[in-house]
Amino acid sequence: MFEPSQSAAIDAFREFLPRAGRDYAASRNYDYGPDQRHNISMLSPWVRLRVLPEWTILRETLKQHSPSVAAKFIDEVCWRTYWKGWLQQHPGVWDDYLEELASTRRAFQRRADYEKAQIGATGIECFDAWARELIETGYLHNHARMWFASIWIHTLHLPWVLGAAFFHKHLYDGDPASNTLSWRWVAGLHTAGKCYLARASNIEKYTDGRFKPDAILANEPRIPETSFSRPEKVPLADVPPLPQAGRLGLILHEDDLSAVDWLARASKPTTVCGFFAEAAYRAHDIAERVIDFRRACMASALPASAKLASHTESVIEWAVHQDLDAVVLAEPPVGLWTPIVPELRVRLEALGIGLHCARHWWDAHFFPQAGAGFFKLKKSIPQAIEQL
Ligand SMILES: Cc1cc2nc3c(=O)[nH]c(=O)nc-3n(C[C@H](O)[C@H](O)[C@H](O)COP(=O)(O)OP(=O)(O)OC[C@H]3O[C@@H](n4cnc5c(N)ncnc54)[C@H](O)[C@@H]3O)c2cc1C
Structure with missing residues (x-):
């Protein structure tokens, strides 16, 4: 159903785009069943990896629809950013x-x-x-x-x-x-x-009458024992400027495959290495076909000459072999990558190789707006549109 390549993502997006305006707003809430998904984009597996990043989706959408007509679709795409920005701060x-x-x-x-x-x-x-x-x-x-x-x-x-x-x-x-x-x-x-x-x-x-549940559904919510409490909010990490000199290597990870474009343009690396965190996927009990899909998406995003590593050791070998002064990577969001970056940093720095994270302007713009509710972030969408 989902082909692991950018060209497949672009084809699916092009096919959906004419319906991203009024049609989407009117019908997106209907679940007509697995064989009838014309009312939604079905882009999420690719968006998740930024095979198709949010800014590209908005830019292309706005070539076909006005901001007001596509507002619902744009909001939904930005909900993803809202959750990412919120978790980054909690x-x-x-x-x-x-x-x-x-x-x-x-x-x-x-x-x-x-x-x-x-x-x-x-x-x-x-x-x-x-x-x-x-x-x-x-x-x-x-x-x-x-x-x-x-x-x-x-x-x-x-x-x-x-x-x-x-x-x-x-x-x-x-x-x-x-x-x-x-x-x-x-x-x-x-x-x-x-x-x-x-x-x-x-x-x-x-469900358009496909299901007619009778009295078995709960009428009262069951709020879990760990009931609502305000979690600790931490400031977003500082992102120092990228190094301007020396041999730089770009590490591509599956949380932002678009970094092969935007971060490569910004850092002009000598070499690129994909790091697919296979052990983390297995530790989190992720289904084999999801792992295969993501690894294949990464392989398809990498330049032909790039290495595809699946554990820290082989990334270190690559950095040493390439005689790098520093590596750069897109700041990984909170999740599977959370414990990997500190370990990688310590290992590389022990060898005299620096590690620098970079934040895309989209995240830098939106993450600080991801507060208690979606509304604050939504209000900042027009400014992001000006930057597309
Ligand atoms: C319990 C629960 C769990 C969910 N788990 C995930 C998840 O693991 N990964 C995930 O990407 N989405 C998740 N969602 C959000 C949403 O259901 C999916 O993003 C959406 O169904 C994907 O289908 P689509 O690409 O056709 O979406 P469309 O309606 O076509 O929307 C376009 C894009 O906007 C984003 N988006 C749309 N709705 C939401 C939303 N409510 N929250 C965040 N982003 C959204 C997605 O990237 C999506 O591809 C979850 C929602 C619920 C209620």
Whole structure:
């Protein structure tokens, strides 16, 4: 369904673009089923890796639609940036999620209700269909994700962290920010006094009658025991200017494959190395086909002469072999890469090789706006459009 290359992403985007205006705004909430996805873009697996970065999406969209006509689509693309920027300033939420996930997994080992939810055998027809669709296709419509998470938490009374990990494992677009924070929002942990409760009538309407859940859905939310508390906010990291002299190497990682363009232009590296953090993917129990998709996207983004490394050791070998003075990389967002950068920095600096992170102007513009709600960030979209 999703081909791992930029040309496939561009083809899918071109095909969708004429519908990114009024059609999208009017119909995006409908989940017509896996064979009828014309009302949404289905670009998320590529956007997740920035095979297709947000600024390119906006620039091309605005060639075909006015900002007001494409406002809904633009907002949704910027929701991704909102979640990324928010998690970047609240990294403890990711650490807490991982910690809670580890202990909850131990507690839920071999629990029949948890097993049934994952294989789509709960007896709730729509939920079971979405569980199977996720496993079979690696994708779910946004509304189905909301309904599924709501039923998982509020009807089945399963821990939200297990549901988030289930999505993260199977979704081609699985993302530490969008996924973890959306699950927290459904659970009532992101915004004080707000959670998301799926209603049978809403499911029936927006699945166009494909599902008609009866009285089995919860009428009251089940807010998790770790109820809402304001997480610690930390300042965004300083990003010093890139070195102007010496032999520079560019490390490309799968959280921003577009760096092969923008960061290469800014840093003029002597050499490029892709670093696909395979061990981190396995440690996070990500499905094999998601790993394959992302590795193949990286391979297709790299220049033919570049090395594709899958562990720290071979990146170090590359840096030494290339006689580098420093390496540059796009600042990795909070997530799988969080522990990798400090380790890499220590190892490289011990060899006299510097490590520098760079932030794309899009993130530098939007991340500081990713506060308590989406509205502040939304207000800064017109300024970003001026820079496209
Ligand atoms: C519980 C839950 C978990 C989710 N997990 C993920 C995830 O792991 N990765 C992920 O990319 N999205 C996630 N989303 C957001 C959203 O469901 C998907 O981005 C969207 O369904 C992807 O389909 P599309 O490309 O057709 O989106 P479109 O509607 O065509 O939107 C275009 C692009 O905008 C972005 N986008 C759209 N809606 C959202 C949103 N609500 N939040 C963040 N970005 C958005 C995506 O990059 C998407 O490709 C989650 C939502 C929920 C409710």
